[in-house]
Amino acid sequence: MPAPAEPAPSGQPAESAPPVVVSNVVGSFPWSVLAERHPALIRQVRGAFPYGPGQHRALDTLLADCTEGVVEPLGPEAADRDQWLEWGRDRIGRSWFDVPFLWSESYFYRRLLEAVGYFAPGPWQGIDPFRPFKLAELDTAEADEELAALDELAPRPAEEQEVALLHGSLWGNRADLGFRLGAASQDTPTASRLVADDGDALRSLLRGGTLCLVADNAGRELIPDLLLVDHLLHHGRITRAVLHVKPYPYYVSDATTADTVDALRRLVDAKGAAGEAGRRLWAAAADGRLTVRAHPFFCAPLPYADLPDDLRREFAAADLTVLKGDLNYRRLIGDRLYPATTPFAVATDHFPGAVAALRTLKSDVVVGLDAGTEAALVAAEEQRWRTGGTHALIQVGP
Numbered sequence: 001m002p003a004p005a006e007p008a009p010s011g012q013p014a015e016s017a018p019p020v021v022v023s024n025v026v027g028s029f030p031w032s033v034l035a036e037r038h039p040a041l042i043r044q045v046r047g048a049f050p051y052g053p054g055q056h057r058a059l060d061t062l063l064a065d066c067t068e069g070v071v072e073p074l075g076p077e078a079a080d081r082d083q084w085l086e087w088g089r090d091r092i093g094r095s096w097f098d099v100p101f102l103w104s105e106s107y108f109y110r111r112l113l114e115a116v117g118y119f120a121p122g123p124w125q126g127i128d129p130f131r132p133f134k135l136a137e138l139d140t141a142e143a144d145e146e147l148a149a150l151d152e153l154a155p156r157p158a159e160e161q162e163v164a165l166l167h168g169s170l171w172g173n174r175a176d177l178g179f180r181l182g183a184a185s186q187d188t189p190t191a192s193r194l195v196a197d198d199g200d201a202l203r204s205l206l207r208g209g210t211l212c213l214v215a216d217n218a219g220r221e222l223i224p225d226l227l228l229v230d231h232l233l234h235h236g237r238i239t240r241a242v243l244h245v246k247p248y249p250y251y252v253s254d255a256t257t258a259d260t261v262d263a264l265r266r267l268v269d270a271k272g273a274a275g276e277a278g279r280r281l282w283a284a285a286a287d288g289r290l291t292v293r294a295h296p297f298f299c300a301p302l303p304y305a306d307l308p309d310d311l312r313r314e315f316a317a318a319d320l321t322v323l324k325g326d327l328n329y330r331r332l333i334g335d336r337l338y339p340a341t342t343p344f345a346v347a348t349d350h351f352p353g354a355v356a357a358l359r360t361l362k363s364d365v366v367v368g369l370d371a372g373t374e375a376a377l378v379a380a381e382e383q384r385w386r387t388g389g390t391h392a393l394i395q396v397g398p
């Protein structure tokens, strides 16, 4: 299962680093993503647009490559061909199932966009193949109900609102369209489903400075993220927020700048407290208190240990960086199979500043659990709690 060529996290000798997740164990979670979820996604994208024969042929090729073939390089016309070779030259010619899961999954999305003409000059350039699914998310009775619920929260004490909005942002991470292609359980989240809760420590780090929020999914995750940011700005808990989004469509529902605009419009158009929050956020964007950034690193197949210098400096200068979601968590701990009781601070000691993870558990990796919690989870569910999306965590470090 380990990928021997992967470098160790900073400061760790290669031989002692926990193995990186790969997808070659039939029936394992990462295997199911490559063998089942990716083909289902290709089918879904095919049906969502009136693509032409060239796009269908390219999707056929991708489907064959990623399920039965080997990793092929990007075409010679791709501007980032050399960049991807630098990130994984040694993966070319190998089965997608034998290379690190983080790399193969990320490359799948890059190839999918190439297949539908997202990057090539022409009529399909910049057309997000996932946009219909993301927009549909915003236009549901559940979304209306969630926004209306804000009116009940508004008269409550600020601290109570803050905790509720933090949990809204956390559990919003279940609203992930890629995940729903699998067999997600939809039971109601409760506090007992928090396997680690550093919520108080997180809130103690909000000291009136800059918050970097690395967003995950658009739609019904981004809306509560934005509501949390609004609350923190409005109550002086932070003076500035930087929202980091993806530079291009990724992992189905990940938020881009266009999705952020859609979410802000949805808020602005809402009635009551949600509309007020939307209008405050709009004003905060205008006066620079809310900034959106779409750094290429966020679509790179790299762990956070390999942060580029500009982001490293930015996160070091912030009061706190909040990483949303499962993929950010995987990248934070290098997608390595640490023992679950490894302290969060140990696995994240490479991070340049204070970092918090808000994540529902949707993949095998996890750290920072106490031994009793892990034992109880295993006794109740064997290892299903790791991937079912029914449990969540708030962790702060390093």
Ligand SMILES: O=P(O)(O)OC[C@H]1O[C@](O)(CO)[C@@H](O)[C@@H]1O
Pocket: 033, 037, 105, 173, 176, 178, 179, 216, 217, 251, 324, 325, 326, 327, 328, 330, 360, 362, 363
């Ligand atoms: O949107 P999130 O929370 O980052 O989740 C991404 C999902 O995709 C995966 O990478 C698998 O496709 C899992 O880690 C997770 O289920």
